[in-house]
Amino acid sequence: MSKSTIDDVAALAGVARTTVSRVLNNQPNVRAEVRDKVLRAVEQLGFRVNPQARQLAGKKALRFVLVHASDFDSEPNSYFSSALELGATRAAARLGAQLITHVVNQNDPHAARQILAQAADDQCNGVILTPPFADDPALLRALAAQDCRVVGIAAGPESQALVETIGIDxxxxxxxxxxxxxxxxxxxxxxxxxxxxxxxxxxxxxxxxxxxxxxxxxxxxxxxxxxxxxxxxxxxxxxxxxxxxxxxxxxxxxxxxxxxxxxxxxxxxxxxxxxxxxxxxxxxxxxxxxxxxxxxxxxQPLRKMGERAVERLAQLAGGSPPDPAAPPLHEIVPHHLVPRDSSGMALQ
Amino acid sequence: MSKSTIDDVAALAGVARTTVSRVLNNQPNVRAEVRDKVLRAVEQLGFRVNPQARQLAGKKALRFVLVHASDFDSEPNSYFSSALELGATRAAARLGAQLITHVVNQNDPHAARQILAQAADDQCNGVILTPPFADDPALLRALAAQDCRVVGIAAGPESQALVETIGIDxxxxxxxxxxxxxxxxxxxxxxxxxxxxxxxxxxxxxxxxxxxxxxxxxxxxxxxxxxxxxxxxxxxxxxxxxxxxxxxxxxxxxxxxxxxxxxxxxxxxxxxxxxxxxxxxxxxxxxxxxxxxxxxxxxQPLRKMGERAVERLAQLAGGSPPDPAAPPLHEIVPHHLVPRDSSGMALQ
DNA sequence: CATGAAATTGGAAGCGCTTCCAATTGTTCC
DNA sequence: GGAACAATTGGAAGCGCTTCCAATTTCATG
Incomplete structure (x- = not known):
């Protein structure tokens, strides 16, 4: 049950770790023959990259915040929030990013201020906002003013004009x-x-x-x-x-x-x-x-939406500065009709 | 929005990183005065330890597998599995461990064999099994035989005698x-x-x-x-x-x-x-x-149970070899009665 | 074959942190 | 005051991986 490292792969393939890394990350300047040799070694050893090490070495330590809305000060007991977070944490784990979740009472008049303070406290690269926070333009603007990237979930048209958003059509x-x-x-x-x-x-x-x-x-x-x-x-x-x-x-x-x-x-x-x-x-x-x-x-693919939110933030954090003239992207994730017995028969 | 590192804390507190690490990990041999100075610097900088770096440096790269049961070959659309996994992934993230989830069709006669193969493939330190897999003694024994630690969720008495388990009373x-x-x-x-x-x-x-x-x-x-x-x-x-x-x-x-x-x-x-x-x-x-x-x-605190399962596996992976004479531990997590209106009134 | 350019590969530093062993400081006893 | 021991602190290697810059190999041209 011992885990293989990139050095094991390099040794078996007879190349340097640099070359293994190039192959694994689809970088150019590797001959096809070398690529095949590396991939065979990966297969043979059952190698799995350690995402923690990858993230650390890549100097891209990422930290995101997911804000849940609740009617209480405790965690919502709802499938919506669970599924969204599950998708987000899976994506974060895969990318070696940290995801911090906060619960904010949506009826609290200081909710927006709380979110702003927490984002600053957490020194995060971005925030995922759920409804109704995702539909609060003042909050969205304030987060942008403190240089915090935002992805809004199931947000309306006004928010779509301000920040990156994800939802179904x-x-x-x-x-x-x-x-x-x-x-x-x-x-x-x-x-x-x-x-x-x-x-x-x-x-x-x-x-x-x-x-x-x-x-x-x-x-x-x-x-x-x-x-x-x-x-x-x-x-x-x-x-x-x-x-x-x-x-x-x-x-x-x-x-x-x-x-x-x-x-x-x-x-x-x-x-x-x-x-x-x-x-x-x-x-x-x-x-x-x-x-x-x-x-x-x-x-509505909630898990997928959580995943995409994290991936979007990771892209924003890793890429070039956003083009101020380009509108934010509203990403449409596919929905589909699920026919069941409650409407299963044609009218007589 | 720049993140502080242990070096920033060390510089501000006027000590070496080793000392900062000792304070953060509650290790002995640090004077109280130095400890206070370090903790103040942590507070002032809003430092958060990077769990990925911690895990990597600590030579304790951990990988666990969570096996969901489903009636189909796709992911179950259920709160039980979502909540359990959410707890597990949160704990894994906190510990800098990897968590891999698999879905196994509980009606498939080869389900147990599939789980065994996957555990070996994944080179994992341990497996979290949910019902009904947690109640399959043959599977539990086979996993033990391939040196794979197991935590069973909501498992019955027979399983409790074989592997570590978690459930409510x-x-x-x-x-x-x-x-x-x-x-x-x-x-x-x-x-x-x-x-x-x-x-x-x-x-x-x-x-x-x-x-x-x-x-x-x-x-x-x-x-x-x-x-x-x-x-x-x-x-x-x-x-x-x-x-x-x-x-x-x-x-x-x-x-x-x-x-x-x-x-x-x-x-x-x-x-x-x-x-x-x-x-x-x-x-x-x-x-x-x-x-x-x-x-x-x-x-029934499903999230908590997922968390504890990961924590338990992490302990098992990091500690001394288990005492063969000691029975596995059945961990009881607290339940509580939630009175609501369906039984809200005393009988007339 | 020699030269220059391009493609390919590799050595080594370092990400943030832990930990081993060495160095320094403090305490106790004679 | 000196020696021995204990407590405390720090230097440096290295976890698994990426990436920068250097080294080597290959290719094209005259």
């Missing part, structure tokens, strides 16, 4: 969900939105409406409610939409938790799902598979 | 849940167990029965069903227990997902929760707060 996702339901014959829709300040999620509704408009269904025909991403708000909104005078045959919820609440409301109203009412969510968190029937939803 | 947890319900006046119970091969979770039922026995309620009076930890199995079992001839006032489920299914069954049967039937879960996953009413449950 929310409008396209909403459009895809509507298209799925339209293809099943639905023409009468309800929609439970998320919080108004969640700018990116508003795009879900916009895309949904755009797809309906293409099918000749005006926005005024949609029965919309506003929830706050919780099961309870989904239950309450759905009870209003699924009352005795119900006209809708499909209810789209802006996240899975609210959709789970809407499922309960439908069960309580003795409605068959999806025959009487199809119900769909967003995000593909574990909840979407836990409930009955399992939810049709849009998969 | 399942019996005490089951006992605490029963005591909570007994204190609210409940005397007629149902219980939805987990899968029979999940040895550790059987302890939940044992502890539950022990508490009832103390209150003079025999095991034969409990209506028990067996689920498989899924929402659907919870729904099905609960429908049998909550039928028109229902006699129970409290239903304890061996995990939160089944409890969420039981909640739906209760809602469908038009039962008030908790007035007509109290329903409780186990594990305190995000689901427990997402449903309505929120679930009383037992908090």
């Amino acid at each position: 929310e409008e396209r996702a909403g459009h895809d969900m509507a298209a799925h339901l339209l293809a099943q014959g639905h023409r009468a829709f309800g929609f439970i939105k998320g919080p108004a300040q969640h700018r990116s999620a508003e795009g879900r509704y916009d895309g949904f409406l755009a797809a309906l408009a293409e099918a000749g269904i005006p926005a005024s025909a949609v029965q919309a409610e506003r929830g706050n991403f919780t099961f309870r708000s989904g239950l309450d909104c759905a009870q209003r939409l699924l009352g005795p005078d119900r006209t809708i045959t499909a209810l789209v919820c802006a996240n899975d938790d609210m959709a789970a609440g809407a499922l309960l409301a439908a069960h309580k109203a003795a409605l068959r799902i999806p025959q009487d009412i199809a119900i769909t969510g967003f995000d593909d968190t574990p909840v979407s598979e836990i409930v009955w029937p399992p939810l049709t939803t849009i998969h | 399942e019996e005490r947890a089951g006992h605490d849940m029963a005591a909570h319900l007994l204190a609210q006046g409940h005397r007629a119970f149902g219980f939805i167990k987990g899968p029979a091969q999940h040895r550790s979770a059987e302890g939940r039922y044992d502890g539950f029965l022990a508490a009832l026995a103390e209150a003079g309620i025999p095991a034969s009076a409990v209506q028990a069903e067996r689920g498989n930890f899924t929402f659907r199995s919870g729904l099905d079992c609960a429908q049998r227990l909550l039928g028109p001839d229902r006699t129970i006032t409290a239903l304890v489920c061996a995990n939160d997902d089944m409890a969420a299914g039981a909640l739906l069954a209760a809602h469908k049967a038009a039962l008030r929760i908790p007035q007509d039937i109290a329903i409780t879960g186990f594990d305190d996953t995000p689901v427990s707060e997402i449903v309505w009413p929120p679930l009383t449950t037992i908090h």
Whole structure:
């Protein structure tokens, strides 16, 4: 169980460590024959580069901060934050970077100031901000002023103009969900939105409406409610939409938790799902598979987003100074529709 | 935003790096006056040790493997695995260790062989096994035979006798849940167990029965069903227990997902929760707060368990050879009862 | 074949830190 | 005061790897 080092590879391949390093890092000026010899030695020894050593030697000690939002002063008990951080820490480990996580109470009036102080304290190369912090332009500007790079997660258009951001194409996702339901014959829709300040999620509704408009269904025909991403708000909104005078045959919820609440409301109203009412969510968190029937939803790759955020910061830290004239990049990660039984059947 | 190094601290404190290192690592033979001077310099500079450099210099390059179980060949979409891994990666990062994760299909007859091959391939110092792999004695013995240290997560008594393990006190947890319900006046119970091969979770039922026995309620009076930890199995079992001839006032489920299914069954049967039937879960996953009413449950600190697993492996890798006569250590991490509205009121 | 240029390879320093062995300082005893 | 011992501190090597600059080899041209 002893670990091979670059010196072992060099000895076996009969070259210097410099050459091994060149091969492993895809640098030029290595003959193909030497490259093959090195790669064979790597394979034979089962060599794995030590990322810590690589990072240290490369003079690129990197340290990033991930800021979680919470309603309390303790860590959020949520899949969103766990998955995002898991992706981020995996990427950091791979790159030999340090990732420091902080939890900030989103209801604290001093939240922004706290984030600024922590970023300075931590002497970090960059900060990953989650909603709602990613949608706070003043905070984004203040971080830039203290020379701190930022990647915003699921941030709205205003933030996209200020800092690097990552998210799914929310409008396209909403459009895809509507298209799925339209293809099943639905023409009468309800929609439970998320919080108004969640700018990116508003795009879900916009895309949904755009797809309906293409099918000749005006926005005024949609029965919309506003929830706050919780099961309870989904239950309450759905009870209003699924009352005795119900006209809708499909209810789209802006996240899975609210959709789970809407499922309960439908069960309580003795409605068959999806025959009487199809119900769909967003995000593909574990909840979407836990409930009955399992939810049709849009998969948002949270882990991937965490990874990309770290990788983006690493690029920013390692590259040339940013071109001030170039706008920040909004990176779109792919979403996909996950059809499940909550919308599994075409309308009769 | 420049990072301080140990040399900066040494210069400011007027000592050698060796002395700074001694202070930071709590080594003896440093006068208190010198120690204070160093710590002040650390504070003033906001110095943070670089764990990569520490690990590399300390000649303790560590690499661990975490094996997730899945029903597919892709990564499980579950809070259990995410939280465990998050704890493990955080601890690994802090210790400057590498953590490699693998996903193994638990239904694959070659699963054990796959794990063995991967551990050897990865040249790792140790393996963290999750259920059901942690409950496979043959696998545990085979890993030991290839000189691979193991920490099992939530493993049953048989595994506890073979390898290092970590879990909550399942019996005490089951006992605490029963005591909570007994204190609210409940005397007629149902219980939805987990899968029979999940040895550790059987302890939940044992502890539950022990508490009832103390209150003079025999095991034969409990209506028990067996689920498989899924929402659907919870729904099905609960429908049998909550039928028109229902006699129970409290239903304890061996995990939160089944409890969420039981909640739906209760809602469908038009039962008030908790007035007509109290329903409780186990594990305190995000689901427990997402449903309505929120679930009383037992908090199992998954992240902590992941952390401790890595720390335990690091200790095993760094210490003296294990005493063959000493039994492996079963580490108990604290659980606690989380009372919520699903059992929030005393019986009328 | 000789020369110059380009391509390829290697020696060695050093990233931030730990640790081994040497050097220095302090304490105790006669 | 001197010797012996203990406590404290520091110099320097080196962890696994990258990278800068030097050395060597290869290629092209006259």
